[in-house]
Amino acid sequence: MRNILITGGAGFIGANFVYYWLRENPEDHIVVLDALTYSGVKLSIEPLIQQEQLIFVHGDICDKTLIITLFEKHQIDTVVHFAAESHVDRSILTPDEFIRTNIQGTQTLLGTALESWRDNIEGKRFHHISTDEVYGDLGLHDPAFTEQHPYAPRSPYAASKAASDMMVRVYNHTYGLPVSISNCSNNYGPYQFPEKLIPLMLINILMGKPLPVYGDGSHIRDWLYVEDHCRAIGAILESGRTGETYNIGGDNQIQNLELVQELCRLIDMSFDADDALASRFPDCPYVHGNASESLIRFVKDRPGHDRRYAINTKKISTELSFHPHVDFSSGLGLTLDWYLNNETWWQTLMSGELNDWFKTQYGQTNK
Numbered sequence: 417m418r419n420i421l422i423t424g425g426a427g428f429i430g431a432n433f434v435y436y437w438l439r440e441n442p443e444d445h446i447v448v449l450d451a452l453t454y455s456g457v458k459l460s461i462e463p464l465i466q467q468e469q470l471i472f473v474h475g476d477i478c479d480k481t482l483i484i485t486l487f488e489k490h491q492i493d494t495v496v497h498f499a500a501e502s503h504v505d506r507s508i509l510t511p512d513e514f515i516r517t518n519i520q521g522t523q524t525l526l527g528t529a530l531e532s533w534r535d536n537i538e539g540k541r542f543h544h545i546s547t548d549e550v551y552g553d554l555g556l557h558d559p560a561f562t563e564q565h566p567y568a569p570r571s572p573y574a575a576s577k578a579a580s581d582m583m584v585r586v587y588n589h590t591y592g593l594p595v596s597i598s599n600c601s602n603n604y605g606p607y608q609f610p611e612k613l614i615p616l617m618l619i620n621i622l623m624g625k626p627l628p629v630y631g632d633g634s635h636i637r638d639w640l641y642v643e644d645h646c647r648a649i650g651a652i653l654e655s656g657r658t659g660e661t662y663n664i665g666g667d668n669q670i671q672n673l674e675l676v677q678e679l680c681r682l683i684d685m686s687f688d689a690d691d692a693l694a695s696r697f698p699d700c701p702y703v704h705g706n707a708s709e710s711l712i713r714f715v716k717d718r719p720g721h722d723r724r725y726a727i728n729t730k731k732i733s734t735e736l737s738f739h740p741h742v743d744f745s746s747g748l749g750l751t752l753d754w755y756l757n758n759e760t761w762w763q764t765l766m767s768g769e770l771n772d773w774f775k776t777q778y779g780q781t782n783k
């Protein structure tokens with residue numbers, strides 16, 4: 417039985433991981449620590465907060481006193497560290513919070529884990545969740561990122577994650593802290609905050625709003641269904657070697673424009689198959705006889721936008737026998753179904769601060 421501290425467990429991947437982990441390991445005790453920033457949604461894990469195995473703590477990973485208390489009070493033996501400022505566009509506008517949370521916050525957790533575990537390191541694990549963006553940009557025909565690829569971050573977000581990865585490695589190398597790191601490609605699925613590409617596009621199509629595509633839309637990303645990411649983290653916690661980094665990806669590269677077109681097709685097909693959708697979402701172009709693709713608008717490219725990311729998954733597949741279960745087309749279908757069935761969740765988030773953010777980004781209201 418483990419006592420696990422999950423940071424950022426009210427965010428997109430963290431929330432999915434909490435559901436996954438409790439389903440697979442119902443005997444474990446989980447402490448979720450989350451500052452509930454704009455992307456932290458307590459509602460996402462509300463049903464689990466009622467359960468005995470899970471304690472929710474509203475707090476900051478930079479608060480050393482709080483972290484020490486949590487380690488002592490709950491005898492934490494495992495940390496799964498998701499908490500971060502995670503949106504590249506926001507990092508370009510306001511990098512300071514990225515440095516504070518992603519670097520200083522990670523350092524606070526590492527330092528506390530070391531102090532708390534120093535006398536009995538057996539069975540302990542600090543797993544740090546990171547991103548493929550630390551590796552920088554790939555040309556169209558370059559080989560995919562392996563774990564040995566040099567770090568070359570190109571946004572404040574990626575730089576802050578790269579710095580936090582380095583601190584995690586140093587705590588292993590210098591102090592012997594039992595750590596592991598995973599660098600994952602783009603995730604998609606339930607509970608993703610609607611500023612990110614897939615939920616943003618799905619919701620805008622349903623609401624009949626423009627679909628802002630950066631530049632010419634030819635940027636390439638590798639996509640992984642979030643539950644597969646959770647399974648990969650589970651495999652690393654179970655059998656991954658300490659001191660190691662594992663790349664996680666979906667072996668699934670697609671251009672942003674193609675992805676948006678695919679989402680448009682998926683929604684048009686859903687409206688075709690289900691008449692009830694037209695009355696729920698009367699502004700969707702399909703209701704008025706237009707293809708959803710008619711909403712696509714090319715907008716000024718993001719500064720320093722990386723062209724391509726791709727992940728070499730050989731290490732995790734050979735060492736830990738991890739392979740994604742959900743292919744891209746099924747994953748997109750599951751994701752669309754989730755957003756259609758959980759309208760209250762995203763409608764609650766689409767007002768206030770998020771609305772102001774869209775206005776600064778795309779010069780449009782997003783009511």
Ligand SMILES: NC(=O)c1ccc[n+]([C@@H]2O[C@H](COP(=O)([O-])OP(=O)(O)OC[C@H]3O[C@@H](n4cnc5c(N)ncnc54)[C@H](O)[C@@H]3O)[C@@H](O)[C@H]2O)c1
Pocket residue numbers: 423424425426427428429430449450451452453454455456457475476477478497498499500501502503517521545546547548577599600601602603604609
């Ligand atoms: N989303 C992706 O595609 C992706 C891909 C690879 C890696 N990652 C990494 O996975 C992790 C989770 O990403 P996500 O997409 O779920 O992000 P998210 O923005 O949805 O969630 C981040 C969570 O961290 C919390 N948080 C932020 N600052 C905090 C602080 N100072 N103290 C405590 N909690 C704080 C937020 O409230 C939120 O709940 C991040 O470390 C990110 O770098 C994400």
